[in-house]
Amino acid sequence: MSRTMSGGSEDFNGNISRTGSHRQTDHHGYKVRFPPAKGLFTELAEGVKETFFANDPLREYKDQPRSKKLWLSLAHLFPVLDWARSYTFGMFKGDFVAGLTIASLCIPQDIGYAKLAFLPAHVGLYSSFVPPLVYAAMGTSRDIAIGPAAVLSLLLGTLLQEEINPATNPHEYSRLAFTATFFAGITQAMLGFFRLGFIIEFLSHAAIVGFMAGAAITIGLQQLKGFLGIAKFTKKSDIISVMESVWGNVHHGCNWQTILIGASFLAFLLTTKYIAKKNKKLFWVSAIAPLISLIVSTFCVFITRADKQGVAIVKDIKEGINPPSFHLIYWSGPYLAKGFRIGVVAGMVGLTEAIAIGRTFAAMKDYQIDGNKEMLALGTMNIVGSMTSCYVGTGSMSRSAVNYMAGCKTAISNVVMAIVVMLTLLLVTPLFKYTPNAILASIIIMIVVSLVDYETAYLIWKVDKMDFMALLGAFFGVVFASVEHGLLIAVAISLGKILLQVTRPRTALLGNLPRTTIYTNVEQYPEASKVPGVMIVRVDSAIYFTNSNYVKERILRWLRDEEEQQQEQKLSKTEFLIVELSPVTDIDTSGIHALEELLKALEKRKIQLILANPGPAVIQKLRSAKFTDLIGDDKIFLSVDDAVKKFAPKSALNV
Amino acid sequence: MSRTMSGGSEDFNGNISRTGSHRQTDHHGYKVRFPPAKGLFTELAEGVKETFFANDPLREYKDQPRSKKLWLSLAHLFPVLDWARSYTFGMFKGDFVAGLTIASLCIPQDIGYAKLAFLPAHVGLYSSFVPPLVYAAMGTSRDIAIGPAAVLSLLLGTLLQEEINPATNPHEYSRLAFTATFFAGITQAMLGFFRLGFIIEFLSHAAIVGFMAGAAITIGLQQLKGFLGIAKFTKKSDIISVMESVWGNVHHGCNWQTILIGASFLAFLLTTKYIAKKNKKLFWVSAIAPLISLIVSTFCVFITRADKQGVAIVKDIKEGINPPSFHLIYWSGPYLAKGFRIGVVAGMVGLTEAIAIGRTFAAMKDYQIDGNKEMLALGTMNIVGSMTSCYVGTGSMSRSAVNYMAGCKTAISNVVMAIVVMLTLLLVTPLFKYTPNAILASIIIMIVVSLVDYETAYLIWKVDKMDFMALLGAFFGVVFASVEHGLLIAVAISLGKILLQVTRPRTALLGNLPRTTIYTNVEQYPEASKVPGVMIVRVDSAIYFTNSNYVKERILRWLRDEEEQQQEQKLSKTEFLIVELSPVTDIDTSGIHALEELLKALEKRKIQLILANPGPAVIQKLRSAKFTDLIGDDKIFLSVDDAVKKFAPKSALNV
Numbered sequence A, B: 001m002s003r004t005m006s007g008g009s010e011d012f013n014g015n016i017s018r019t020g021s022h023r024q025t026d027h028h029g030y031k032v033r034f035p036p037a038k039g040l041f042t043e044l045a046e047g048v049k050e051t052f053f054a055n056d057p058l059r060e061y062k063d064q065p066r067s068k069k070l071w072l073s074l075a076h077l078f079p080v081l082d083w084a085r086s087y088t089f090g091m092f093k094g095d096f097v098a099g100l101t102i103a104s105l106c107i108p109q110d111i112g113y114a115k116l117a118f119l120p121a122h123v124g125l126y127s128s129f130v131p132p133l134v135y136a137a138m139g140t141s142r143d144i145a146i147g148p149a150a151v152l153s154l155l156l157g158t159l160l161q162e163e164i165n166p167a168t169n170p171h172e173y174s175r176l177a178f179t180a181t182f183f184a185g186i187t188q189a190m191l192g193f194f195r196l197g198f199i200i201e202f203l204s205h206a207a208i209v210g211f212m213a214g215a216a217i218t219i220g221l222q223q224l225k226g227f228l229g230i231a232k233f234t235k236k237s238d239i240i241s242v243m244e245s246v247w248g249n250v251h252h253g254c255n256w257q258t259i260l261i262g263a264s265f266l267a268f269l270l271t272t273k274y275i276a277k278k279n280k281k282l283f284w285v286s287a288i289a290p291l292i293s294l295i296v297s298t299f300c301v302f303i304t305r306a307d308k309q310g311v312a313i314v315k316d317i318k319e320g321i322n323p324p325s326f327h328l329i330y331w332s333g334p335y336l337a338k339g340f341r342i343g344v345v346a347g348m349v350g351l352t353e354a355i356a357i358g359r360t361f362a363a364m365k366d367y368q369i370d371g372n373k374e375m376l377a378l379g380t381m382n383i384v385g386s387m388t389s390c391y392v393g394t395g396s397m398s399r400s401a402v403n404y405m406a407g408c409k410t411a412i413s414n415v416v417m418a419i420v421v422m423l424t425l426l427l428v429t430p431l432f433k434y435t436p437n438a439i440l441a442s443i444i445i446m447i448v449v450s451l452v453d454y455e456t457a458y459l460i461w462k463v464d465k466m467d468f469m470a471l472l473g474a475f476f477g478v479v480f481a482s483v484e485h486g487l488l489i490a491v492a493i494s495l496g497k498i499l500l501q502v503t504r505p506r507t508a509l510l511g512n513l514p515r516t517t518i519y520t521n522v523e524q525y526p527e528a529s530k531v532p533g534v535m536i537v538r539v540d541s542a543i544y545f546t547n548s549n550y551v552k553e554r555i556l557r558w559l560r561d562e563e564e565q566q567q568e569q570k571l572s573k574t575e576f577l578i579v580e581l582s583p584v585t586d587i588d589t590s591g592i593h594a595l596e597e598l599l600k601a602l603e604k605r606k607i608q609l610i611l612a613n614p615g616p617a618v619i620q621k622l623r624s625a626k627f628t629d630l631i632g633d634d635k636i637f638l639s640v641d642d643a644v645k646k647f648a649p650k651s652a653l654n655v
Helices: A005-016 A040-052 A066-077 A079-084 A089-116 A121-126 A130-138 A150-161 A170-193 A197-202 A205-222 A224-228 A239-252 A256-278 A280-304 A334-365 A371-386 A397-405 A412-427 A429-434 A437-451 A454-463 A465-481 A483-503 A548-569 A589-604 A616-624 A627-631 A640-647 B005-016 B040-052 B066-077 B080-086 B089-116 B121-126 B130-138 B150-161 B170-193 B197-202 B205-222 B224-228 B239-252 B256-278 B280-304 B334-365 B371-386 B397-405 B412-427 B429-434 B437-451 B454-463 B465-481 B483-503 B548-569 B589-604 B616-624 B627-631 B640-647
Strands: A507-512 A519-521 A534-539 A576-580 A608-612 B507-512 B519-521 B534-539 B576-580 B608-612
Touching: A066 A079, A079 A130, A089 A121, A089 A150, A089 A280, A089 A397, A089 A412, A089 A437, A121 A412, A121 A429, A130 A371, A130 A412, A150 A170, A150 A205, A150 A334, A150 A437, A150 A483, A170 A197, A170 A334, A170 A371, A197 A334, A197 A371, A197 A483, A197 B483, A197 B548, A205 A224, A205 A239, A205 A437, A205 A454, A205 A465, A205 A483, A205 B589, A224 A239, A224 A256, A224 A437, A239 A465, A256 A280, A256 A437, A280 A397, A280 A429, A280 A437, A334 A371, A334 A397, A334 A483, A397 A437, A412 A429, A454 A465, A454 B589, A454 B616, A465 A483, A483 B197, A483 B483, A507 A548, A519 A640, A534 A548, A534 A640, A548 A576, A548 A589, A548 B197, A576 A640, A589 A608, A589 A616, A589 A627, A589 B205, A589 B454, A608 A640, A616 A627, A616 B454, B066 B080, B080 B130, B089 B121, B089 B150, B089 B280, B089 B397, B089 B412, B089 B437, B121 B412, B121 B429, B130 B371, B130 B412, B150 B170, B150 B205, B150 B334, B150 B437, B150 B483, B170 B197, B170 B334, B170 B371, B197 B334, B197 B371, B197 B483, B205 B224, B205 B239, B205 B437, B205 B454, B205 B465, B205 B483, B224 B239, B224 B256, B224 B437, B239 B465, B256 B280, B256 B437, B280 B397, B280 B429, B280 B437, B334 B371, B334 B397, B334 B483, B397 B437, B412 B429, B454 B465, B465 B483, B507 B548, B519 B640, B534 B548, B534 B640, B548 B576, B548 B589, B576 B640, B589 B608, B589 B616, B589 B627, B608 B640, B616 B627
Parallel strands: A534 A576, A576 A608, B534 B576, B576 B608
Antiparallel strands: A507 A519, A507 A534, B507 B519, B507 B534
C-alpha cells in the first residue's frame, strides 16, 4: 500500500512545468487507496446496522440519563406521548372536523366492506372503533384513516370462503376471520419488532398499481350483485364467471326497484365526486354524500317497506359496541394453521397498503413516518382488534385522502371518528337494518373507481415498458383469475425483476470527450471518441456470483466485436483493456474468479488488463484475494484518464 | 434536449484564454445527452436478447446459404460434427490414455455411488456407459468426465428413500429412480432449450463450497457403515444420528476382518493420494490405486471366503449391458408427481455441478463452454439414461480432474471410458460380487476428502465475511440436518444475499482531491476535501422500488449528520446537494418518486438539488417522467466537477 500524499507538491510542480498542456491536472500523484481493513465484527455490525437500523433509531438515546432513556423508550412505543405535549386547541379543531368527515364516510364503507368479506355488517363498524384508538396511540402517520379497506376485505373474503362457506357456517367463518386477523397482527408486529420492514419493499410499485386496479374492477363487478338485485351470484371473482352470472340473471329478470335505487344514487354520488374533483374546496360534498345517500335510502325503504317487494336489505346488524372475541379465535385444530396462513398474507397486504398511504401523505406534509413503528402499531391494533370482534384493518386510501383534505393535524381525527362510530353502534345501528344493499353497492363502486390509477399507469408506460408489463400481469391476474393469483403474480414479477436486474447488469463502452478528461458512454455521447489501441469498458453493477460469468463474457464479446471492426477498418489492434470499476460497489469471490479468468483470456490475446478507480470494498477484496499481485499494482489507476495517459500511444491522444 | 456540440470550438477558445488555471478542461460545453428514444419492441427485444441470448448464438448464421445454415444447426446440436473433422491421431492418443485412467477410477466409484443411492451396483456401471456416449456427441466441454457423482447420488438416495423403502421395495425404488432421472433430464434439457441457464447462477459460490464440504462429510460418515461392518445403521444422514448409530454398534462389537480390510486399503489409498499430491506427474498412481485395491481385495475375499466370516460384500450385481427401462418409468399415478419433484431438484443440482466443472477446466485451457448447449447435452443424456436403466449422471469432479491431468483432448476420452465399462459389464462383472463393501467405503472416503475445499473456504473467509457465513450455513445445514435442508439453506442464503444487496445499496460522500477534477469517496481517500456549502453524494446502484426509499432516507441522513457537524464547527450551511448518478444504471417510477420526495424535502431546507452524470437510461426516464422539468435542465451536469464549478462559492475552491 503506497501513499504518495507526501509526493503531492513535487507532482504539483511537475504539472506546473507542463502548463499549456491540456493534461496538466493529471499525474497528480494520487494512487488508489486501500481503506483500513475492518474486523469481522465491525463488518458484520455495519451490515446489520444498515439493514435493520437504517434510520439510526438509537441516535437520541446517546448520552442521556436513565430516566430520560425510559421516557424515550415509552415515547418510542407510544409516539402519542411525544406529540400530545404540543397538542393545541387549534389542532383539535382541524382534527375534529376531519374526524367527523371521515366518520360519515366510514359508516357506509364499513358496512359495505364487511359484506365484501362475507362478514356481518356490525363487524365492519366494530373494526372502525377499537383499531383506530390503538393506532392513534402508537402510529406515526398524522393523516392515515384506519379501518376496513376495500382490497383487503376482498382478499380476506376470497381466502376465507375457500376454507369455510360463510352462508352455511357463519359462526365458524367469523371465528376463522378473527383467527386470521390475530395472525395478521402478529405478522405485522413481528416484522416491526425484528425490523424486517424492508420485506414489503420487494413489492414493486408497478405491480401494486396493477393489482389495485384489478382488485378495484373485481370489487366493482362483485357489486353488480347488490346493484342489480341478483339473488344467485357466482362465488368466483374472475370477470368471466361474474359476467356469465350477470348475463344469466339478466335473462331471468332483475328487481327493478333495486336497480332504480342503485342507479339514481350512483348518479348522485358520481355527480358529487365530479363536483369535488372540479373544485377541491368542495371535497366535503363527495365525502358526506355516501352518508346522506345511506340515510335517505334507508328512510325510503323503511317508509315504503320496499324490502317486501324484493329489495335486498342489510338485515344482519347488531346493536352495541364490540363484544370480546378472544375465546372465538382458533387456538388449536386445523383452522389454526389455515388462519395463520391467511393472516400472514392479509397482514403483509395490509402493511403494504398502510405504509404506502402513510408515506404518500408524509411526503406531502414533509414529515417522516417510521416504518418499523408503523408495523408495530398496525400489528398491535389488529391483535387487539381480533380480540374485540374486529377483522383486519389497515389504512383506507379514500378516507385518508378525505382526512387530509378536511385538515386533520394528528391521529386524533381517528379518535374522533372512533367515538362517532361508537355512538352509531350504541344508538342508531338497528335502523341500518333497512339499508338497501344497492346503496352499499353504489357507494363501493363510487369509491373503487378511484383505485384505478390510470394516470400512474400511463406514467409507468411512458417511463418503463417492462414495468408496465408487470402492471398488466398483476392486473389481468386479478381480473381473470383471482385476487390471490393476482397477488402471486405481482410478487413473482417483482422478485423476477430483481433477480433479472442482478444477473444481467449493464456494461458500457467508454470514449473520451475531446479536450476533456471525461470518459463517457459512446452510445449516449456519439462525440466521445475511442482511444486507438485501448478499449475502455465500464461495468455498471457490483460483480457477484449472479453476474460474474455474464460480465466476463460480455467484456470478451465487446472485445471480439471491436476486433472485427478493427480488421474491417484496418485499425491498430487493441493492446490495453481498461475496466472502469467506479460503479462496481462490491465484488465477491466469484467476481474475483471471473476477473482472473478474464485476465487469462486477455493474456492469450496479448492484451493488458488495467483497472480504473476501484472502490474501497473492491480494492480491499482484490488485495485479500491477491488479485492485485496477479495483475500488478502498476495496472490499477485512480481514473481512466490516468490509465489512458500512461498507456495510450502518444500519437493517439488529441492533445 | 440541447446539444451544444456545435458550440465546442467557442468553448475551446474560451478555455484556452484561461490557460494557467487548473480548471481549464472545464466549461467545455458538453451537456448531458439524451439517448435516442427506443420503441417498446426495441426495448423488449434488447432485454430479451441480453437475458436469453447473451452469447449471441445467431451470429454465425448471418448471411449464410440455406445448406450451410442446416449444417450449422446440426453442428449446433451435435458439436461433435464440428470438432470431429479436425480430430487427429495425436489427440486420440491423449484421449485413449485419459479414457483408460478414468475408466479404472470410475468402476469402483460407480459401484460405491450406486450403493450411496441405495441402488444395485450394476446400475452405477450402466450409468457410466450410455450417458457418456450421448454427452460426447452433444457436449461442449473437453475435460468433463460423465457418470454418477458422489453428492448427487447421496441427494438422490436421501430424496428417494423418503418415498419408498429401498430395502423392502427395491423394484419400486428403482422405478422411482428412473422416473426421477427422466425428469431430471427433462428439467435440464428444458432449461437449455429455453435458454434459462442463468437460473443456476443464483446459487452462490460460497453456498456451493459449504454445501459440497457438508455433503462430503456426510458421505464420509455414511461410509462408516461399510468401513466398520455395521449391520444396523441409521437411515438419517445427520451427524448426530450417525454418531449415535456408530457408538451404539461399537459397543456391540464390529467385524474385525472388515475393519482390517478397510483400514489397510484406506492407508494404501491415502498414501497414493499423498504421493500424487507431492509429485503431480505421479497422479496416475492415485488414479489407478482404487481399481488395484478393488481387484486385490475382491481376490482376497474370493480366496479366503471372508464373506462367510461376516465381511459384507456387494452381492447384488448383474452381468450384461443396460437393459431398456422405458416401461419402468412411472407415467401415471402418485409416483409420477414425486418422481417429477425429485427429478427437478436432482436435475438442478446435477446441472450446477456439471457447469461448474466444465467452466473450471475450460478456463484452464482457455476455451468457451456454451452453458445452454451443455444443459441440452446433460438433459438428453439423462433422458436417454432413464430409458436404459441409468440413474442421474453429471460431471464427476474427481474423475474430471484425473481426465484433465491424464491429458485428455476431447470428449472421446468419455467414449473410451464407456467402452471399457461396457467390456467390464459384459465380461467381469460377476467377479465384483465378492468385492467387500469396506473397500468401496475406503475408496469413497479417499475421494470425498478432496470435496472439502478448505483453501477456497479460507479465501472466502479472507475476502468476504458475509459470504463465509453463507458457506457455514450450508455446511452445517447438510451436516446437522440433511442434504435437502443444506441445499435449501444454500438456496435461501443465496437468494437472501441477492435481495439484501438490492435493498441496501451503498452510498458514499464525495470530496475533491486537491488540485484535480476528481471527486472520490472521502472514506477511502481522507485527503479528499469537502467543498464548503456543497454536499456531494454518490448512489452506488440502480434506484429501484426495492431501495428507492432507503436511498432517499440515506441521503437525508447524510445531510442531517452534515448539518450537525456544521453547527458544532460553525461552518457554512449546505446550500447545494449534488447527487452523482454515474453508478446509477437505471431508475424506475418508484425511484423517480423518491427523487421527487427528496426534492421536496430539500426545498423545505432551502437546499438545491443537482444531478451529475446521469446515464442514458436514467436521463431518458427522468425526462419521460418530467422530472427534468421539475428540477430544471440547468441543474443537470455532465460531471460533479462542472456542477461544483458552477455553484460552489468561488472562495471555497482551492484554485
